[in-house]
Amino acid sequence: MGRGRAWLALGLAGVLASAAACGDGAAAGPGASPGAGQPGRVGGSLILATTTSTQDSGLLEALVPLFEAATGTRVKVIAVGSGAALAMARRGDADAVLSHAPEAEAPLVASGDLVEGRRVMHNDFVLVGPPADPAGVRGAGSIEEAMGRIAARGTFISRGDTSGTHAKELALWRAAGLDPAAVRREETGQGMGATLNIADQRRGYTLTDRATYLALRGRLALEVLFEGAAPLLNVYHVYVVNPAKHPRVNAAQARAWAAFLVAPETQRVIGEFGRDRFGQPLFTPGAGTSAGEPGR
Amino acid sequence: MEVRFAGVEVEKGGRRLLDLPELTVGRAAVTALLGPNGAGKTTALRLMxxxxxxxxxxxxxxxxxxxxxARRAVSYAFQRAVFLRGTVRENLELALRLRGVPAAERGRRIARAAEVCGVGHLLGRDALRLSGGEAQRANLARALALDAGLLLLDEPLSGLDGPSRSALLADLPAMLAATRATVVLVTHDRDEALLLARELVLLLDGRAAAQGLPGEVVRRPPTAAAAAFLGHTVLGQEAVLPGALTVGPGEREFAFAVERVVDLGTHLAAEGRVRGTPARAVIPPGAPPPAPGSEVTVSAPAAAVLRYRDDGRLAE
Amino acid sequence: MGELWAGIREAVQLILSGDREVREIALRTVYVSGLATFLAMLTGIPAGYALARRRFPGRTLVLGAVNTGMGMPPVVVGLVVWLLLVRSGPLGGLELIYTREAMVLAQFLIATPLVIGFTAAAVQALPPELPELLQVLGAGPVRRLWLLAREARLGLLAAVMAGFGGVVSEVGASMAVGGNLQGETRVLTTAIVTETSRGNTERALALGLILLGLAFAVNLVLTRAQQRSG
Structure with a gap:
């Protein structure tokens, strides 16, 4: 057994040593590059905790290379539900957060975990369901009525994953005077794409951000049955994880990222994103307002 | 080759397995280590x-x-014939290669050892698919081929069926005569030791209870305990040679409580007790078998009865 | 069926066209899972050997732990490694989270019990006298281990195949500790998840077929080594 343990130790040491070597390289690389002294060069890396929709829609893959080219900072995008992204922020496991759950963000702003919040963009949520629309959502006069009709005659497929979309769904039930626990809902616990597929196959209704729906529309029978109401606005904010509270946070990189997102050139890219593929942009740029204002 | 145990003690789990203050074997060509299970025979072999x-x-x-x-001077045939994947020849070849035997000489040695052990026709066979008897012979061939100074054999006849065992027992003396090595053989069978060895060491409870010519040791065990293991009928301080008790009067007579009569093919024998000790007595040809439950007189020649002292040692 | 065919067609096209990203993902998958399996071999084979041969106090406990580890869901291993390496975790200072090295570590932890378990089984199937036979024949410790490994190679290669197969196909741990970063820690399985959630079913299927082909190729090489006689 002595030999086995020695091997184990050796193997782990090897893994850690090679990893440490890589880590040093990554940290030293950009700083040592000729552009290190230029304005805008930041170097290093940052962990961005974000919602799945920004990654699944392809937006971040369009934005991150621009940022990396401009700053020399590597962005590690961890695409999880907003709930998980905010949990990472609360523990200081991320440097920046791009999220679309203002109600869930508020307590972290209040506790000082998230600082320097800025509005980046918005799109909207839509209610989708089977074309036959057995619950008659199409004719509803308000979002509250639409939710009520689904509760009465439909099956709702819920994300159930503490994502921003899930939080929004729960808020909509409550606004309609319904107890989410009492409604016929099925929780998938998965991302938006998977949830749309399940709703499609089960001929159920679901709430989705427009971007993901557009990206997947080609393969879904689901149609948009209700849209445009004020509560369906889907606002994305970027935050810096408070370096005063979490000393390991790469604050400079996080600030650079937040500044990049609201910069006019970036806003223009956001405003055009998706037009070539879907015929309409997926997001509306909305920088300039503060995190506190919902905005329209 | 001379093997000397000097002040050797082996303990395992608080139990003394071997205690050999001074023992030298190997003066004879073939020495048998004889003893019951757990006497320390295999431990002694592993030490060598x-x-x-x-x-x-x-x-x-x-x-x-x-x-x-040991790495160059000892060859060891384990109780179980163990081989690696491959043919018998490949197994012998590997053994010789590990011993550093030059390639040119290996073929010759393999051929000779295989012939001596009667496995020449098995050399091309898959070593893992041999019968018990074939495997044991191949095992011995591998041990012999090494041509080591000391050849250790651990129960070479155990685990074989009757006919294979008899055949191998018949061939073993010639095999052992064919090697220049000093042979030390472990067995728990008195007759194997008598047939194969020129010297016998009797191990009881980890100690050398007797050493000498095999026939001598069996005829005159130095202690009562040795006598009991070697098949003597031990009656208090007396011991009767194996097979020496006969139903009927004679030089030394004992009262015998008959329990049953057994037919051993060559002769009949009465089984029962002498002074409470289990014993067996030969029924002479033509004599009427005694009735179970009866008490009869059995006897032995005076020369077949040994006397032991209070401390268990043979009285001269 | 149509989608399945489209996926297969796209897979063939992707492979033939030498799509740079796909090639990089495939190579990264081989690197991460291969290195993890290699390290698991370095530790798991000696440990499995010791576990099969030695008698020591607590051996049954260790065997039980190994057997449990063999059936441990990779995602649980991923979660534990994530909690250890994440910035707020005890090893957060190493800055290993969301790196290939973190993935190698997680996959190493997943593969090691498999390698230990299969190795122990392979060694236990050998005659127990074999090491001593080789010792008596004059083989030194290194030679002895080599000959025993050759003797047990069927089982040892099965151990390696089980280890590699286990890590190359798992997604939960790689996703958790690697973060599925494009161009950095995205491997075939996590790429499949991403492409699926983006609705790119054909591309996801194509990546799946590449994964299948990769696992098959590796196993084919190992199986050939395993079945070679002599």
């Missing part, structure tokens, strides 16, 4: 092969510690 080291003392092969000398 350098597979174990004694807790105390030393095992010396021609004066050199066994753990150093």
């Amino acid at each position: 092969a350098g597979l174990e080291r004694p807790g105390r003392g030393q095992v010396l092969l021609d004066g050199e510690p066994a753990e150093r000398a």
Whole structure:
């Protein structure tokens, strides 16, 4: 057994040593590059905790290379539900957060975990369901009525994953005077794409951000049955994880990222994103307002 | 080759397995280590092969510690014939290669050892698919081919069926005569030791209870305990040679409580007790078998009855 | 069926066209899972050997732990490694989270019990006298281990195949500790998840077929080594 343990130790040491070597390289690389002294060069890396929709829609893959080219900072995008992204922020496991759950963000702003919040963009949520629309959502006069009709005659497929979309769904039930626990809902616990597929196959209704729906529309029978109401606005904010509270946070990189997102050139890219593929942009740029204002 | 156990003690789990203050074997060509299970025979063999080291003392092969000398001087045939994947020839080849035997000589040695052990026709066979008897012969061939100074055999006849065992037992003396090696053979069977060995060491409870010519040791066991293991009928301080008790009067007579009569093919025998000790007495040809439950007189020649002292040692 | 065919067609096209990203993902998958399996071999084979041969106090406990580890869901291993390496975790200072090295570590932890378990089984199937036979024949410790490994190679290669197969196909741990970063820690399985959630079913299927082909190729090489006689 002595030999086995020695091997184990050796193997782990090897893994850690090679990893440490890589880590040093990554940290030293950009700083040592000729552009290190230029304005805008930041170097290093940052962990961005974000919602799945920004990654699944392809937006971040369009934005991150621009940022990396401009700053020399590597962005590690961890695409999880907003709930998980905010949990990472609360523990200081991320440097920046791009999220679309203002109600869930508020307590972290209040506790000082998230600082320097800025509005980046918005799109909207839509209610989708089977074309036959057995619950008659199409004719509803308000979002509250639409939710009520689904509760009465439909099956709702819920994300159930503490994502921003899930939080929004729960808020909509409550606004309609319904107890989410009492409604016929099925929780998938998965991302938006998977949830749309399940709703499609089960001929159920679901709430989705427009971007993901557009990206997947080609393969879904689901149609948009209700849209445009004020509560369906889907606002994305970027935050810096408070370096005063979490000393390991790469604050400079996080600030650079937040500044990049609201910069006019970036806003223009956001405003055009998706037009070539879907015929309409997926997001509306909305920088300039503060995190506190919902905005329209 | 001379094997000397000098002050050797082996303990395992608080139990003393071997206690050999001074024992030298190997003066005869073939020595048998005889004893019951757990007497320490295999431990003694493993010490000679350098597979174990004694807790105390030393095992010396021609004066050199066994753990150093064993790798070139010792050949060991395990009780179970174990082979690696491949043919019998490949297994013998590997053994010789590991011993550093030059390639040119290996073929010759393999051929000779295979012939002596009667496995010449098996050399091309898959070593893992041999019958029990074939495997044991191939095992011996591998041990012989090494041409080591000391050849250790651990129960070479155990685990074989009757006919294979008899055939191998008949061939073994010639096989052992064909090697220049000093042979030490472990067995728990008195007759194997008598048939194969020129010297016998009787191990009881880890100690050498007797050493000498096999026939001598069996005829005159130095202690009552040795006599009991060697098949004597031990009656208090007297011991009667195996097979010496006969139903009927004679030089030394004993009262015998008959329990049953058994037919051993060559003769009939009465089984029962003498002074409470289980015993068996030969029924002479033509004599009427005694009735079970009856008490009869049995006897032995005076020369077949040994007397032991209070301390268990043979009285001269 | 149509989608399945489209996926297969796209897979063939992707492979033939030498799509740079796909090639990089495939190579990264081989690197991460291969290195993890290699390290698991370095530790798991000696440990499995010791576990099969030695008698020591607590051996049954260790065997039980190994057997449990063999059936441990990779995602649980991923979660534990994530909690250890994440910035707020005890090893957060190493800055290993969301790196290939973190993935190698997680996959190493997943593969090691598999390698230990299969190795122990392979060694236990050998005659127990074999090491001593080789010792008596004059083989030194290194030679002895080599000959025993050759003797047990069927089982040892099965151990390696089980280890590699286990880590190359798992997604939960790689996703958790690697973060599925494009161009950095995205491997075939996590790429499949991403492409699926983006609705790129054909591309996801194509990546799946590449994964299948990769696992098959590796196993084919190992199986050939395993079945070679002599």
